[in-house]
Amino acid sequence: MANSSMVQLVLLxxxxxxxxxxxxxxxxxxQRRTNHRSLSLLKEMIGEIHPKCLREGxxxxxxxxxxxxxxxxxxxATMVIHEMLQHIFLLFSSKNASPGVNxxxxxxxxxxxxxxxxxxxxxxxxxxxxxxxIWGSEDSTLPLNNYYQxxxxxxxxxxxxxxxxxxxxxxxxxxxxxxxxxTECLKN
Amino acid sequence: xxxxxxTLFIGLLFFSPWExxxxxxxxxxxxxxxxxxxxxxxxxxxxxxxSWKLNSSATMPAHYTVSYTAMSDDEEWKAxxxxxxxxxxxxxxxxxxxxxxxxxxxxxxFNGKEKLVECxxxxxxxxxxxxxPEVSLYGFKDAVNITVYYPASLSQIxxxxxxxxxxxxxxxxxxxKFNEGLTVEMDDKExxxxxxxxxxxxxxxxxxxxxxxxxxxPETQSPLKCIVLSSSQxxxxxxxxxxxxxxxxxxxxxxxxxxxxxxTGYICRKQTHSPKALDFPPVIPGPLQLPYVKITxxxxxxxxxxxxxxxxxxxxxxxxxxxxxxxxNDYTMNGFTCRSQIQDSTxxxxxxxxxxxxxxxxxxxxxxxxxxxxxxxTSYELKIGADKSRVCQMWSHLSExxxxxxxxxxxxxxxxxxxxxxxxxxxxDQESEEDAAQILLPVQEDTISLVDSEGTELKHIxxxxxxxxxxxxxxxxxxxxxxxxxxxxxxxxxxxxDLGDGxxxx
Numbered sequence: 001m002a003n004s005s006m007v008q009l010v011l012l013x014x015x016x017x018x019x020x021x022x023x024x025x026x027x028x029x030x031q032r033r034t035n036h037r038s039l040s041l042l043k044e045m046i047g048e049i050h051p052k053c054l055r056e057g058x059x060x061x062x063x064x065x066x067x068x069x070x071x072x073x074x075x076x077a078t079m080v081i082h083e084m085l086q087h088i089f090l091l092f093s094s095k096n097a098s099p100g101v102n103x104x105x106x107x108x109x110x111x112x113x114x115x116x117x118x119x120x121x122x123x124x125x126x127x128x129x130x131x132x133x134i135w136g137s138e139d140s141t142l143p144l145n146n147y148y149q150x151x152x153x154x155x156x157x158x159x160x161x162x163x164x165x166x167x168x169x170x171x172x173x174x175x176x177x178x179x180x181x182x183t184e185c186l187k188n
Numbered sequence: 189x190x191x192x193x194x195t196l197f198i199g200l201l202f203f204s205p206w207e208x209x210x211x212x213x214x215x216x217x218x219x220x221x222x223x224x225x226x227x228x229x230x231x232x233x234x235x236x237x238x239s240w241k242l243n244s245s246a247t248m249p250a251h252y253t254v255s256y257t258a259m260s261d262d263e264e265w266k267a268x269x270x271x272x273x274x275x276x277x278x279x280x281x282x283x284x285x286x287x288x289x290x291x292x293x294x295x296x297x298f299n300g301k302e303k304l305v306e307c308x309x310x311x312x313x314x315x316x317x318x319x320x321p322e323v324s325l326y327g328f329k330d331a332v333n334i335t336v337y338y339p340a341s342l343s344q345i346x347x348x349x350x351x352x353x354x355x356x357x358x359x360x361x362x363x364x365k366f367n368e369g370l371t372v373e374m375d376d377k378e379x380x381x382x383x384x385x386x387x388x389x390x391x392x393x394x395x396x397x398x399x400x401x402x403x404x405x406p407e408t409q410s411p412l413k414c415i416v417l418s419s420s421q422x423x424x425x426x427x428x429x430x431x432x433x434x435x436x437x438x439x440x441x442x443x444x445x446x447x448x449x450x451x452t453g454y455i456c457r458k459q460t461h462s463p464k465a466l467d468f469p470p471v472i473p474g475p476l477q478l479p480y481v482k483i484t485x486x487x488x489x490x491x492x493x494x495x496x497x498x499x500x501x502x503x504x505x506x507x508x509x510x511x512x513x514x515x516x517n518d519y520t521m522n523g524f525t526c527r528s529q530i531q532d533s534t535x536x537x538x539x540x541x542x543x544x545x546x547x548x549x550x551x552x553x554x555x556x557x558x559x560x561x562x563x564x565x566t567s568y569e570l571k572i573g574a575d576k577s578r579v580c581q582m583w584s585h586l587s588e589x590x591x592x593x594x595x596x597x598x599x600x601x602x603x604x605x606x607x608x609x610x611x612x613x614x615x616x617d618q619e620s621e622e623d624a625a626q627i628l629l630p631v632q633e634d635t636i637s638l639v640d641s642e643g644t645e646l647k648h649i650x651x652x653x654x655x656x657x658x659x660x661x662x663x664x665x666x667x668x669x670x671x672x673x674x675x676x677x678x679x680x681x682x683x684x685x686d687l688g689d690g691x692x693x694x
Contacts, residue, residue: 177288
């Protein structure tokens with residue numbers, strides 16, 4: 001009886017690993033496409049920056065863990081990527097977001113992010129069912145929360161001006177460069 | 189009234205606020221509008237070059253200064269050290285930026301201290317400044333092999349930029365339609381090949397590639413490369429293969445055959461030279477005239493006279509014969525010299541040494557030159573039809589069944605077997621006419637046997653050798669003009685041959 005349960009557990013882990021391997025490949029593929037399309041859309045939003053906006057300089061203090069991942073594990077990368085996309089989605093879906101920007105571009109941008117978030121959530125749910133991981137703890141996501149909260153405060157202080165939004169769009173474009181590094185962590 | 193208006197006008201001139209107006213106007217007059225320019229960031233062999241072009245050519249600045257700043261920096265503009273006060277319209281900015289930063293670059297044109305041109309450009313290195321990859325195509329059957337190369341050596345790429353070249357997006361154009369791009373990862377390799385199959389034959393396919401990180405625009409995409417997939421591509425290659433195999437199968441046996449023929453000597457034979465000793469002169473003077481052969485001349489005078497027994501009592505007045513007697517050694521030689529006047533052919537056998545040749549006796553102009561001496565040779569020549577001095581010179585080579593060859597119309601040569609010729613002294617009168625007739629007519633194909641006085645048949649003369657006897661006797665007054673020799677003795681060149689002698693001796 002015990003032996004049969006052990007065999008079942010081993011088989012479950014084996015097949016789950018096989019499934020997850022293929023899943024991460026698919027996840028990585030979709031994430032690369034999401035990153036590429038997002039960068040293209042952000043370039044259209046930003047366009048040419050007026051020199052007057054240079055006076056609105058702001059250092060948002062991106063966490064070092066986000067800039068260069070230390071633990072490049074697939075499960076950890078999946079969670080970080082999901083968190084970042086979620087904050088970006090909330091940022092660009094608020095009111096008075098991206099003034100002077102074509103709404104079609106903004107809606108397309110939000111659609112691309114949302115689709116990738118769904119893929120990431122499905123992968124996270126499977127990981128949470130297999131192993132009792134610590135991936136869901138808030139400690140690991142605290143620096144990210146503080147970072148994006150600082151961006152929201154900057155916009156509010158600048159009264160959601162166009163130059164402020166230009167700076168935020170530039171900063172989010174940097175985020176997707178960091179996401180490229182995390183996407184490579186999904187590689188087997 | 190008029191004075192009040194004039195006074196008011198003067199007061200306004202002094203107290204009206206003209207200065208701000210004048211200051212603003214002067215300010216407007218002093219600040220000239222700055223010219224704008226078009227800034228372009230290009231990349232070639234991983235060198236990022238910022239170039240600019242003025243919109244108008246009103247006043248060309250003397251020199252330019254390039255500066256840059258990052259959006260996240262709070263600092264002021266930073267000047268590019270290699271691009272300060274330059275005259276050219278380009279600046280290399282390869283080493284100054286980071287991939288994640290958004291930069292602003294500013295170009296300022298001066299003419300002395302006066303600023304004439306000022307223009308700015310925003311660029312994001314991650315997506316804006318990369319050369320497109322190089323692409324090569326190879327089509328076979330219904331598939332196409334696409335190979336993507338870096339624009340330059342992989343070692344020239346900085347580590348910070350390698351992430352920009354991590355993947356390539358390949359787009360295939362068919363029927364004027366671009367399909368969805370195919371993403372291929374480079375994996376730090378110099379080139380990557382991918383295959384697109386299940387294509388339609390006899391169709392034109394064009395391929396373009398760009399780095400995945402770059403924004404899709406004409407500058408970032410490689411030039412279109414097209415290929416037509418035809419069904420003859422495979423057969424063509426197969427034909428070439430078949431032709432090459434056929435050529436090998438045909439040429440290989442031919443080469444082997446030629447080698448075998450050459451080795452067996454059937455072709456390209458080496459000419460072997462025969463020894464010089466076997467080289468004969470091109471013109472052989474004739475078998476009768478070997479230079480090393482001693483020639484002994486013999487005269488044969490053929491007479492068709494009636495048979496007449498040789499007798500001393502005979503009246504010799506009917507003929508022009510003259511008898512002589514000579515004693516030499518132990519022999520008594522009796523003979524007579526006759527000269528035939530008849531016109532008939534006369535068989536005369538007469539031999540003499542070539543050295544004793546008497547020119548008076550030879551009226552025939554055809555005298556063969558004497559040949560070299562030889563031990564075994566005796567040459568004879570029979571000549572028929574001479575006039576007065578019918579001298580027959582007979583050259584023969586009596587060695588081993590010699591043959592004669594005719595030298596002229598009037599002469600013929602014949603083999604004389606002297607062993608069959610009757611020989612004897614003049615005392616032998618008992619020979620019958622018949623015998624003599626037989627002997628005397630060797631031309632009638634009777635053999636002439638040499639018989640001495642005792643009737644002993646002499647040795648058959650087969651070759652000319654020197655012999656002292658035997659005497660050669662023609663009882664019918666035939667002249668004996670030949671010389672004989674035994675088979676054992678060599679012929680000497682000093683044989684005594686008398687022209688008028690009826691005997692032959694050596």
